[in-house]
Amino acid sequence: MKLDTVRIVLVGTTHPGNIGATARAMKTMGLTELWLVQPKLFPDQKANEMAAGADDILNQAKVVSSLDEALVQCHYAFATSARARELGLPGFAPAQAATYISEQMDAKIAIVFGREHAGLTNEELLKCHYHINIPANPQYSSLNLSQAVQLIAYELRIKIAAPKIEVTTLVHEHARIEDVELFYAHLRTVLKEVEFLKPENEKKILQRMRRLFNRIHLEPLEVNILRGILTQVQSRIKSGQDNNG
Amino acid sequence: MKLDTVRIVLVGTTHPGNIGATARAMKTMGLTELWLVQPKLFPDQKANEMAAGADDILNQAKVVSSLDEALVQCHYAFATSARARELGLPGFAPAQAATYISEQMDAKIAIVFGREHAGLTNEELLKCHYHINIPANPQYSSLNLSQAVQLIAYELRIKIAAPKIEVTTLVHEHARIEDVELFYAHLRTVLKEVEFLKPENEKKILQRMRRLFNRIHLEPLEVNILRGILTQVQSRIKSGQDNNG
Numbered sequence: 413m414k415l416d417t418v419r420i421v422l423v424g425t426t427h428p429g430n431i432g433a434t435a436r437a438m439k440t441m442g443l444t445e446l447w448l449v450q451p452k453l454f455p456d457q458k459a460n461e462m463a464a465g466a467d468d469i470l471n472q473a474k475v476v477s478s479l480d481e482a483l484v485q486c487h488y489a490f491a492t493s494a495r496a497r498e499l500g501l502p503g504f505a506p507a508q509a510a511t512y513i514s515e516q517m518d519a520k521i522a523i524v525f526g527r528e529h530a531g532l533t534n535e536e537l538l539k540c541h542y543h544i545n546i547p548a549n550p551q552y553s554s555l556n557l558s559q560a561v562q563l564i565a566y567e568l569r570i571k572i573a574a575p576k577i578e579v580t581t582l583v584h585e586h587a588r589i590e591d592v593e594l595f596y597a598h599l600r601t602v603l604k605e606v607e608f609l610k611p612e613n614e615k616k617i618l619q620r621m622r623r624l625f626n627r628i629h630l631e632p633l634e635v636n637i638l639r640g641i642l643t644q645v646q647s648r649i650k651s652g653q654d655n656n657g
Numbered sequence: 658m659k660l661d662t663v664r665i666v667l668v669g670t671t672h673p674g675n676i677g678a679t680a681r682a683m684k685t686m687g688l689t690e691l692w693l694v695q696p697k698l699f700p701d702q703k704a705n706e707m708a709a710g711a712d713d714i715l716n717q718a719k720v721v722s723s724l725d726e727a728l729v730q731c732h733y734a735f736a737t738s739a740r741a742r743e744l745g746l747p748g749f750a751p752a753q754a755a756t757y758i759s760e761q762m763d764a765k766i767a768i769v770f771g772r773e774h775a776g777l778t779n780e781e782l783l784k785c786h787y788h789i790n791i792p793a794n795p796q797y798s799s800l801n802l803s804q805a806v807q808l809i810a811y812e813l814r815i816k817i818a819a820p821k822i823e824v825t826t827l828v829h830e831h832a833r834i835e836d837v838e839l840f841y842a843h844l845r846t847v848l849k850e851v852e853f854l855k856p857e858n859e860k861k862i863l864q865r866m867r868r869l870f871n872r873i874h875l876e877p878l879e880v881n882i883l884r885g886i887l888t889q890v891q892s893r894i895k896s897g898q899d900n901n902g
Contacts, residue, residue, distance in 0.1 A: 436799075436801060437800075437804055439794060440793050440799065464801070465799070546811075547814055547815060547818075548685050548686065548814070549684060549685055552685060553685060554681075554710065555807075559803070562800075562807055562808065563807065563808065566792070570752075570792060605893075606886070607893065608885065608886050620882060624873060628869060628873045637862065637866075644853040649897060652893075652898055653897055
C-alpha cells in the first residue's frame with residue numbers, strides 16, 4: 413500500500429476553503445488523490461488560498477456527481493461518520509483503520525468524508541464497508557472537515573510510510589465497488605420480479621442485503637456466480653410467463 | 658494528568674482565523690486552556706467564525722506579551738518546531754510526547770506553537786524543554802497551525818482521556834450452524850430448480866457459495882431473509898409452471 417494511492421472523497425462540501433485546507437492536509441502527509449462529489453463551489457479562489465501551495469492536489473482533483481462515481485475502481489470504502497455506527501458498519505479507531513489499510517497490498521481504498529453539517533446520508537454510508545470513529549469530546553465532537561482529513565492522513569503516514577515487518581496476509585482478489593453495485597442493482601431487479609420486495613419493505617431489505625454482502629468483500633468470481641444465479645432466476649420466471657402467455 | 662490542564666500556547670499568530678480554528682480543534686479533543694503571545698489581531702470576528710461554537714475557549718484565552726509570561730506556572734514546555742531539533746532539544750513523536758505528558762501527574766505542561774511562517778525564534782525554542790516532531794512529507798511539511806494543534810490534541814486525548822479507545826466491536830448475533838446448513842440445503846434445491854446447478858459444476862458452485870457465506874457470519878435475521886427470497890423464487894417458478902400446466 414502506498415500513501416498516494418489512497419483516495420480521499422469529500423461529499424457535498426459547502427465551503428471551498430475546506431477543500432483547499434483538505435488538499436494542504438493531504439499533501440503534508442503525502443496523500444495526493446482527491447475526489448469531490450458535488451462540491452458547492454469548486455474550483456474557487458478560496459480553495460486555492462487555503463491550499464497554500466498544495467494547488468497541485470486541487471488541480472488534479474476529480475469532480476463527480478455521485479458517491480458511486482467517486483468509488484469507481486475502489487475495493488473498499490471507509491466512512492468517517494459517527495452515525496455509521498448506528499447502521500452496524502464495523503468500526504475502527506483511526507490508528508486501527510490505518511494499520512488495516514496499510515496491510516491491503518493491492519487494494520484500492522477510499523476514505524469518505526461527509527457534508528460539513530449533515531454528514532453522509534444513510535444510503536451513502538451503506539455504500540461503505542467500514543467506518544472510522546475519530547475519538548472526540550462527547551460534549552463537542554464536531555471536527556472541522558479538513559481537521560478530520562488531517563488526522564486520518566497523519567495516521568496513514570505513520571502506518572504506511574514507517575518501515576515495518578512484512579506480514580503474510582491472505583491474498584484475496586477483491587471485486588471492484590462498481591461491479592458490486594451492479595450486483596446490488598441486479599439483485600434489486602430480481603427481488604422485485606419475484607415480488608419479494610414490496611414498497612413497505614424495499615428500503616429495509618436492500619439495506620440489509622448491502623450490509624450483509626459488504627461484510628464479505630466479494631471476489632470477482634463470486635460476483636459473477638451471484639449474477640449468474642440472478643440471470644438464471646430471471647430466465648426461468650420469464651420462460652414460465654412466456655409459456656403461460 | 659487531565660486534558661483540561663494542558664496549556665496550548667500560540668506565539669505571534671498572524672491570522673485570527675487560525676486562532677479560532679485552534680480553539681475548535683482544542684475543544685473537540687477536550688482541551689480548554691489557550692494562551693496567546695502577541696497575536697496580531699485578537700479578539701477578531703474571524704476568530705469567532707472559525708471557532709464554530711468553541712467561543713468559550715476564545716473568551717477564556719489569555720493574551721500576554723512574551724513567551725515567558727505564557728509559561729508562568731508551568732513545569733515543562735514542549736516546542737512544536739522542526740528547527741528545535743537543530744538546537745539539540747530532546748525530541749518526541751506526537752504519540753510519545755502524549756504518553757510522556759500523560760504520565761506527569763502533578764506537572765503543568767505547555768505546548769508551544771510558533772508563527773505561521775517564521776515559527777519560533779531560537780531564543781523561544783531554548784525556553785522549551787522538549788520538542789515534538791510531527792511526521793510529515795519531507796517535500797511539503799508545512800502544516801497549518803490549527804492542524805498541528807489538532808494532531809497534538811488528538812494524541813493527548815488518546816493517551817490521557819481514552820487510553821483504551823473503545824472500538825465498536827460489532828456485536829453480531831450469529832446464526833446457528835444448523836440454521837445456516839438449512840439455508841445451504843435450501844439454496845442447493847433452488848439452484849437446481851432454476852437449473853443453475855448442473856452435474857458438472859454442482860460441487861464447485863456449492864463449495865464457492867459455502868466459502869462465500871461462511872465468510873460473512875450470517876445473522877439469524879439474515880438467514881431468514883435469504884430463505885424468504887429462496888421461497889419466493891420457488892413460489893414464482895411454481896406459479897408459472899402451474900399456469901402453464
